[in-house]
Amino acid sequence: MSETTKAPARPSVAHSVWRAVRGNPGIAIGGGMLLAMLLAAFFAPLPYDPITPDPTSVQQAPSGAHVFGTDANGFDVFSRVVAAGRSDLVLALLGTLVSLVVGLLIGLPLSTKSRYSEGFMRALDAFQSFPLIVLSVTIVSLTGNAIQNIVYAIVIINGPRFIRLIRGEALAIRDGRFIEAAVATGARPRRIVFRHIMPNVVDVCLVQCSLTAANAVIVIAALNFLGIGVSPPDPTWGSMVQVGAQGISTGQWWVAIWPGVAIFVAIASLNVLANGIQRRMEGS
């Protein structure tokens, strides 16, 4: 080592963020839009109170006063579309997180080719062959309208996907030479799983998380459209579409379209994010 060699100065956080953005716009754009929607839902100053209707202005087309118009009850559509992120996005992310944890807790221990784990996977196949959204709706409607039931519905649909993905990845990693090296070092099975396999499934889990959150946005909207998990007058995109649906044929397009656009934007940004993470994985 020469004495003049010095460790390079650590780049500032802002600088490394900028470099990441330039190198991989997907993560920045997708993640940025998602973050913007979340921040707006909680902190943006809204022109009207989203849960207080104004009976004097119902079914008004978009205008300077109401940029997205108003619905049949006199709610300001713009305020409600923005504020709906508080429940839609938060529930989508929460459901995704729980699905991930379920996937890790079940998928990692099942990452063997034992008869037991193969049997479990076949049972999972059978479970997944149900139309899970119908199953979720049934479960949620049977167990009541509580908001956590929405999260269960997301986990019922996406948990099995995580289990399958994580188990598959872990099985492939298990064949790796460094796992054999860890076994030869004397590592216990638990150490192998959590110390050696888990860090190597993180990337692929991140991609799946983005896709799951996108799926969850749809599931939530569908359930809310059916009136499940909605406590009026709190705004959700699904219930807003439902309220506006009748208006489409009679010309009041704006009530249903704008929450639809919000759903589209949320899903698009999550998919762009997933794409960006995928790219980054392939690059490294």
Add this chain to the structure above:
Amino acid sequence: MSVLELSDVRHVFRRGGKEVFAVNGVSLTVEQGETVAVIGESGSGKSTLGRIALGLITPTGGEARFDGAALSALSKADMRAARARLQVVFQEPYESLNPRIKVGDIVAEPLIIHQPGLSRAQRRDRVVAMLERVGLSAEHADRLPRHLSGGQQQRIGIARAIITGPRLVVLDEPTSSLDVSVRARVLDLLRDLQREEGMSYLFISHDLATVGTISDRVAVMYLGQIVEQGPTAEVLGNPRHPYTKALLSATLSAVVGERQEHIPLRGEIPNPTREPRVCVLSGRCPIEVAECSTGPIAARLVADRHEVACLRAERSDELLPTGEPG
């Protein structure tokens, strides 16, 4: 007492409904402080033999004893504890290191497992000392494996293997994926470490040139059997088995200026899907006689500590083309 004692070890895999006879009756010992090389082509069963010696595979026949204890008789906990004294360095340096774990933590892992009483600071000191012994430095500890060169990665693999002071290290082609110049330095390092620590090596390789410089004894494997074994100088200088001779001629004829007859074997190494009932070289051997296909050929002593599994071992020099300049 031998550090490692393999007696009549056999191993049959089942792959896609077919049986693969990977190891067919191998007996081999490794003494304290000794380096024994196992030479063979890919498919000869040498890596399977290494994994049996490590207790990673339980052989389907015969017995592997480490430090006097039969590996198959150890409980899982005892086997894990024994791994502090029984270590391995793999061929692929990068693949054998977890890409997500920093080098310092990789080297520390055997200590975490086998000496849980150490404090964080003590462990750190041991790791840094170990890194320095293998020719790296403390600053490498915070890097990820992919930030190191192939030679450095293999030094990490070596550091991990010897940090718990093992009695036996299985070296599974530790240098064959490295550049020639790097290879020589890694071999020097292995030799130095052995001199300081007094540990034994089971050195698995396909490369005779590498083996000649590091091993005390050589065992030549073909189709799951040891066809010839003995002191390195004896086996490399006075080979008796036609297969050893062919292997040597293939290596030496590559040396510039050394013109030597190439000893031909017919065809390629066959797939070991049948249990060998005759001489393993039967069908490829240039000096085969009828007796060779009457049964398996047992190894027998032809000189001091020099065993050969060939009926015509004594006369193989006359029968085969020799190393006379042509």
